[in-house]
Amino acid sequence: MNIKITGTGSYIPTDIEKNEDFYNHEFLNSDGSAINAPNKVIVKKFKAITGINERRYAKKHLNTSDLASFAAEKAIENAKIDREDLDYIIVAHNYGDVRHDSIQSDTVPSMASRVKHLLRIKNPKCVGYDVLFGCPGWIEGVIQAHAFIKAGIAKKCLVIGAETLSRVIDPYDRDSMIYSDGAGAVVLETTTDEGGIITHDSATYTLDEAHFIYFGETNNPEINDKRRYIKMYGRKIYEFALTNVPLAMKSCLDKSGINISEVKKILIHQANEKMDEAIVKRFYELYDMEMPEGIMPMTIGTLGNSSVATIPTLYDTILNGSLENQEINKGDIIIFASVGAGMNINAIVYKH
Structure with a gap:
């Protein structure tokens, strides 16, 4: 038996923020001093370094857990499994649910508990927990799911990476142009197919x-x-x-x-x-x-x-x-x- 990804899903927000939308921003250095360059030049240099032309922002009424559940639904459907058979839901994120125009991150209950609730999974033996591991969090979640299945304590795991970074960026910081929102999910399980991790x-x-x-x-x-x-x-x-x-x-x-x-x-x-x-x-x-x-x-x-x-x-x-x-x-x-x-x-x- 091999441990493979049998289903994938993603949610890409529909609101597009283009580089030109930053032309009217007031960018400042970290010490608060003015940047000695017009915004068009700042944005052009940013594009040359990062390769970013545009990014996606979540709708105001949606939170990280919502995006995560959307991606999860697609992964479950793609894997053709019964969601009640999931043993673990592992959600990688960094800032929890940050409601639009809120100054506080909300992580109680955990993102995984919120996602399980949104997926309407009844099985209490489906365990949900979060991974805080920076940007590598989704990969680390996959590694942990693999370990659970390999050890025989799980058969099917759902691993999600979700974030709404647009809610935690400083509009006066040039680096704010880097960040975006989105979610991706996979189902891992044992299979007779060749391959896997x-x-x-x-x-x-x-x-x-x-x-x-x-x-x-x-x-x-x-x-x-x-x-x-x-x-x-x-x-x-x-x-x-x-x-x-x-x-x-x-x-x-x-x-x-x-x-x-x-x-x-x-x-x-x-x-x-x-x-x-x-x-x-x-x-x-x-x-x-x-x-x-x-x-x-x-x-x-x-x-x-x-x-x-x-x-x-x-x-x-x-x-x-x-x-x-x-x-x-x-x-x-x-x-x-x-x-x-x-x-x-x-x-x-x-x-x-």
Whole structure:
């Protein structure tokens, strides 16, 4: 028996925020000083670095748990399972339900309990819990579900990554243009089909790196409220990721015994186009190879960075045939990889 993803689903919000919509924003440096450049120049530089043209924001009446349940419904339907047979619902997120125009994150009850409620699952033996692991949270949830099934304490698990980052961004911070909303979900279960999760690897770096991504005050010193926003040290994250993520991917692949030439796709967290390209290029350099064309599908250009939702959303989009010039076929070797707040890194080698 193998442990495989048997169903996928995603929810992509319909509200589109284009780069031009930021032309009238007042962007400030972290010390509150004015940025010596017009917004059109700021946005143009942002696009050149991140590759983002637009991002998606959830409707005002929807919360993270709503988005998660929408993606979950699709994954359950795609897997053709009875939802009452689920043993675990694992929801990866970072900020819980943040209602529109609220200054507080709500995580009681947990996102998993809320999703189970929204799915109307009656079975009390279906256990729900949350994973707080930064952007790599969905991958870590898949790793945990795999462990539960492998240990014989579960047969079917639902793993979701969902976020509404539009509710926790500082409008005076240029980095606010990076973030977006969305949700992706998968069902994992035992199957007689060939393939599944082959190897996985995770790591947490905290000695100097723990606070590279944090919650901080607005860049506008004239605003006096208690709200906190997602903040990051972009250069430090870039250097950290470029050094450590390729090594984690190599460690995971080497443990699998699979030759790098067999890898068909690398689904990496959609964090920053230039950074992701540099990571995958460095990964191939570790094998004295050039990065193959088309190996790294990207959705960040139109969907932005939705944290834990980026990889499951990307995976579902490809399987649905909705990403141009990209496909995943039965038997293909895939690497899932992510990096994010914590600082956490993980990777999975998977046979589709």
